[in-house]
Amino acid sequence: MDWFKRAKEGLKPQKKRDMPSLWMKCEVCEEIIYKKELERNFYVCSTCQRHFRIQSSEYIKILLDDEKFEEFNANITSVDFLKFRANKKYADQIKEATKKTGMNEAIRTGFGKIYGHDIVLCIMDFSFIGGSMGSVVGEKVARAIDESLKRRIPLIIISASGGARMMEGALSLMQLAKTSSRLARLSEAGVLYVSILTDPTTGGVTASYAMLGDVILAEPGALIGFAGPRVIKQTIGQDLPEGFQRAEFQLKHGFADAVVSRHEMKEKLKLIFDFATDGPFNKDSTNGELEQHTEQSEQPKPFTVVEDFEKLPSEN
Ligand SMILES: [Zn+2]
Numbered sequence: 001m002d003w004f005k006r007a008k009e010g011l012k013p014q015k016k017r018d019m020p021s022l023w024m025k026c027e028v029c030e031e032i033i034y035k036k037e038l039e040r041n042f043y044v045c046s047t048c049q050r051h052f053r054i055q056s057s058e059y060i061k062i063l064l065d066d067e068k069f070e071e072f073n074a075n076i077t078s079v080d081f082l083k084f085r086a087n088k089k090y091a092d093q094i095k096e097a098t099k100k101t102g103m104n105e106a107i108r109t110g111f112g113k114i115y116g117h118d119i120v121l122c123i124m125d126f127s128f129i130g131g132s133m134g135s136v137v138g139e140k141v142a143r144a145i146d147e148s149l150k151r152r153i154p155l156i157i158i159s160a161s162g163g164a165r166m167m168e169g170a171l172s173l174m175q176l177a178k179t180s181s182r183l184a185r186l187s188e189a190g191v192l193y194v195s196i197l198t199d200p201t202t203g204g205v206t207a208s209y210a211m212l213g214d215v216i217l218a219e220p221g222a223l224i225g226f227a228g229p230r231v232i233k234q235t236i237g238q239d240l241p242e243g244f245q246r247a248e249f250q251l252k253h254g255f256a257d258a259v260v261s262r263h264e265m266k267e268k269l270k271l272i273f274d275f276a277t278d279g280p281f282n283k284d285s286t287n288g289e290l291e292q293h294t295e296q297s298e299q300p301k302p303f304t305v306v307e308d309f310e311k312l313p314s315e316n
Pocket residue numbers: 026027028029030031045046047048049050
């Protein structure tokens with residue numbers, strides 16, 4: 001016999017309603033932020049300046065004149081040639097990511113303008129399988145570099161990646177060589193390449209195009225490295241210094257030329273392009289002598305800006 005009996009059923013858990021919240025919490029300073037306000041502030045927390053991860057469509061709005069982006073190679077899609085399967089089938093993962101993000105791959109490439117300067121822009125998207133670099137990402141980057149070279153207009157790559165895509169095995173790793181060798185051609189031709197590192201830029205992307213920019217800019221607080229801090233900590237069995245692998249740490253150690261907030265990014269790019277096009281390396285100002293310069297390997301690199309950056313007011 002039961003000593004006690006519950007006369008009535010207790011409170012029933014209410015079904016969670018699928019209502020998009022208008023508010024969110026900053027994971028760094030725990031401030032509650034109104035989402036619309038965050039959007040107006042370029043997805044930067046106004047309290048702690050944390051730069052939230054954003055999609056490629058947001059970068060287009062932030063950086064490009066009139067938000068105009070003429071995308072190319074948008075329809076190239078990955079093939080599951082290894083019939084790879086871990087927790088999920090790779091083929092299913094691609095389908096899910098496409099449905100979730102509305103994109104065919106983890107990078108978008110196209111033409112745009114920044115303060116009137118024609119550019120080729122590549123934007124990686126972390127929300128597509130962790131921004132991993134498979135054969136399609138590598139191919140799209142390579143083709144974007146070709147466009148930049150053909151038209152002799154600056155290239156910008158905004159990186160956000162967990163590294164090479166393991167589901168494509170060695171083919172992912174081959175993209176490191178493919179993109180790096182293309183960038184070497186671009187460099188020899190004296191065409192400017194600006195690499196922008198966002199949170200996170202790691203693995204094979206760091207080991208290839210992300211670190212090969214003539215100018216390397218990083219967003220504040222972005223995690224930038226090859227292996228992640230947890231793996232390094234486990235391997236060396238030591239505690240890591242504070243701020244390890246963050247953008248500011250990498251700036252101090254020479255892996256970036258400047259840490260630039262999202263609010264100032266477009267202005268800073270203008271400054272770089274103005275310098276490159278009005279300076280001695282402009283093809284027009286040298287009466288077409290640039291080709292001759294690039295033939296001679298002892299000529300200095302066509303674009304060095306590091307010293308100039310140090311003279312700029314300090315980044316916040
Ligand atoms: Zn915050």
